[in-house]
Amino acid sequence: MTQAQTIQATEQQPFINVIRERRSVRAYDPSVRISREEMNEILGQAVLAPSSSNLQPWRFLVIDTPELKQKLLPIAYNQQQVVDASAVIAILGDVESYKKAETIYTQAVEAGYMPADTAKSFIERTVGMYSKLPPEVARQIVYTDGGLVAMQLMLVARAKGYDTVPMGGYDKAKLVEAFAIADRYAPVMLVAIGKAASPGHPTTRLPLQEVAFYNEMPAE
Template identity: 65%
Template sequence: MTTQMTTDGQVRADADFFQVVKERRSVRVYDPNWTIPEDELRDILQTAILAPSSSNLQPWRFLVIRDAELKRKLLPIANNQQQVVDASAVIAVLGDLKSYEKAESIYASAVAAGYMSEEVKSDFVKRTVQIYGSLPEPVAKSIVQVDGGLVSMQLMLAAKAKGYDTVPMGGYNKEKFVEAFGVPDRYVPVMLIALGKAAKEGHPTTRLPLDEVVFWDSMEQR
């Protein structure tokens, strides 16, 4: 845990990054009476969207499900995993297959921030729309799935740093989810993330030894 002085003279405590990474667990038992304030959820999401993405198109979109009735509606779609109703929120991470349509506003904001010239922006927008707008659907889906994974991990670490817990969920019926929640065709479901206050800690797990998963310079068989 580190501390630093804020502009108003208050001392703020921040969780150490490595501590957050090592202590994050997939939690499946939540306090059903705990509500995360919307400003806290916004802080977590704001940190999450600092993640990198292909051509900075930021294709992630989030459906934040907090309403108790909607969570009960989601329960059977998510294979009756109890965390869906007990967590403070379930965040559906989606990938926008037409994220290139926001290229103009994304790069215009970079110009306004002084990160690129208007000339460079115009070239970026033209090439980005041409390339991403003509991608085969399987390729476009692969890109938003990767970017969705990046933002999801960042979201879970941000939540842990603020004292909350999460569990990523791929075990749900994506077709039924899309139908039940009226998700347009342009959005690809990436995962659900249950987010809340743990009522029971997630159990620790082990990892393969580093030398079993890392190859240095060559992938020759050991």
């Protein structure tokens, strides 16, 4: 192994450990609290995830007070991690995120990433296209982008020593009603975050040859 390869392997190892050590944790230490400052650091790194046309449609409702976690508990079918975790993050997708296209592309111009005339063209095209999407297509886009940012959030949390579990088991309609979430925001998932009281269970994965194929799919 060359010196460059050795350096590269050393740099990659911590991230490999993050991936391997991430577990879906459902038992949390209720005495551990994540400060707003640290939560913002986690979210700030999570939002570096990719998104369709860089519209960044994710929105985060961080539920971290005991009273509101108790309010969320029955909505999430009484899963104990809701109240024991430091916080539960409702990941929402903004189906009207195209309304921020001008802000996003103007920032790119100011950062020197894009000429102004290119940004103007992108804004017109993006707003024109996304504003006319059928509702089901717009929602599918934000579900995809929400999944991307959720995975990044969980990996960032693990890198900082915290544990998480993604939760699809909750009543979306009741969440929307209880927390007065506007129609433009589509619930994607809940993510509980905190310090594990007991380790998450190790799991196995299907053999790679059963899930990865090159150039053509196998016959049924």
